[in-house]
Amino acid sequence: MTLYCGVCTLPVEFCEFGKTLKKCKAWLQEENPSLFDVLYNSNNESSLSSETEAKLSSSIAKMQLKEERKQERELENLKNSKILIKRIPRSKHKNICAIQNLEILGNDIDLKKTAKKFASKFATGSSVSKNAENKEEIVIQGDVGTEVEKIILEMMKERGLEIKIEHVTERFTNKKR
Numbered sequence: 124m125t126l127y128c129g130v131c132t133l134p135v136e137f138c139e140f141g142k143t144l145k146k147c148k149a150w151l152q153e154e155n156p157s158l159f160d161v162l163y164n165s166n167n168e169s170s171l172s173s174e175t176e177a178k179l180s181s182s183i184a185k186m187q188l189k190e191e192r193k194q195e196r197e198l199e200n201l202k203n204s205k206i207l208i209k210r211i212p213r214s215k216h217k218n219i220c221a222i223q224n225l226e227i228l229g230n231d232i233d234l235k236k237t238a239k240k241f242a243s244k245f246a247t248g249s250s251v252s253k254n255a256e257n258k259e260e261i262v263i264q265g266d267v268g269t270e271v272e273k274i275i276l277e278m279m280k281e282r283g284l285e286i287k288i289e290h291v292t293e294r295f296t297n298k299k300r
């Protein structure tokens with residue numbers, strides 16, 4: 124009978140080829156200590172010299188550690204990131220709406236195409252431009268923040284994501300550069 128790993132879902136004999144060996148081992152030790160001993164604590168003869176084996180396993184361990192750190196970092200980034208909807212006054216009665224970080228919804232997000240969609244949806248101007256921090260953002264002419272939020276929430280739902288959306292209102296200044 125094959126035991127499938129509760130972490131990486133592979134048969135437990137193959138965990139060492141996956142990227143989550145550390146977690147897999149911890150799981151197996153809990154789940155089936157005797158099988159754990161067979162797989163990981165036995166000194167059965169190996170075709171590799173022990174030196175080669177040590178080098179190999181240390182490089183695999185390094186790779187796995189790197190991958191684990193990367194996954195943790197990505198998860199952390201996603202948790203910390205949020206989409207900003209900025210309301211920027213351009214005159215006393217005119218606001219524009221800038222959307223920042225929309226690309227965190229996925230690699231397939233094309234800012235230019237999305238800006239076009241907004242333009243036709245709201246029948247107004249919408250384009251991609253670089254902000255003061257040199258980051259690309261979508262700028263829509265008009266006070267459409269609330270409607271934009273609804274659309275973004277819909278996009279998140281389709282992707283099964285829950286990312287914070289924050290509204291920011293910039294203060295009106297008469298300064299012109």
Ligand SMILES: [Zn+2]
Nearest residue numbers: 128131138147
């Ligand atoms: Zn596993």
